[in-house]
Amino acid sequence: MFTGIVRELGTVEKISKSSTLTKIGINSKAVFKEAAVSDSISVDGVCLTLTDKKNSILYFDAVKPTVEKTNLKRLKVRDFVNLEPALEIGDKLGGHFVSGHIDCETKIKKIIKKNNYWQLEINLPVNFRKYVVDNGSVSLNGISLTVKKVTPRFFTVDIIPFTYENTSLKYKRIGSWVNVEFDYLLKCRDNHK
Numbered sequence: 001m002f003t004g005i006v007r008e009l010g011t012v013e014k015i016s017k018s019s020t021l022t023k024i025g026i027n028s029k030a031v032f033k034e035a036a037v038s039d040s041i042s043v044d045g046v047c048l049t050l051t052d053k054k055n056s057i058l059y060f061d062a063v064k065p066t067v068e069k070t071n072l073k074r075l076k077v078r079d080f081v082n083l084e085p086a087l088e089i090g091d092k093l094g095g096h097f098v099s100g101h102i103d104c105e106t107k108i109k110k111i112i113k114k115n116n117y118w119q120l121e122i123n124l125p126v127n128f129r130k131y132v133v134d135n136g137s138v139s140l141n142g143i144s145l146t147v148k149k150v151t152p153r154f155f156t157v158d159i160i161p162f163t164y165e166n167t168s169l170k171y172k173r174i175g176s177w178v179n180v181e182f183d184y185l186l187k188c189r190d191n192h193k
Helices: 030-034 066-069 125-129 162-167 182-193
Strands: 008-017 021-027 040-043 048-055 059-063 080-085 104-113 116-125 139-140 143-148 154-159 179-181
Touching: 008 030, 008 059, 021 066, 021 139, 030 059, 040 059, 125 179, 139 154, 143 162, 179 182
Parallel strands: none
Antiparallel strands: 008 021, 008 080, 021 059, 040 048, 040 080, 048 059, 104 116, 104 179, 116 154, 139 143, 139 179, 143 154
């Protein structure tokens, strides 16, 4: 379980792919120091198990279904990714409950620069519309954000300067793919109807 509060921006250093497994090496300073092999770490919102660590590089294995469902399949060496260690009992819950199990990947439709913040329009796949509500929570690439507006085809989120500067969002453009995890509590509500 995560909070969607990004701890660090990591850099992809190594990628090797086979037919069933993708191995990813990510350069990290802060998360590297505290992480232990077998820890769960959110990589752009995807919960991955740390399989090895050496020389400031965190190593992860991602199985084919995870890669196919997320934007991990689009990673390239030197890409930036958001990193967050798993929530520990007693930690502050500053964002919202994020499981690290991505619902879908979708594209950024628009990036609008406001006076002192950014607004993103995110394409909304129709089968996930029921999980998005005004002022509800959503995780984009592992970042806990508040939904501002929902339409049948997209939703918007506002990005404050701190979040923009300290996450991978500053490297995204119109048409960039993002991992989306919809609000866990809305999904629970839907499953208990």
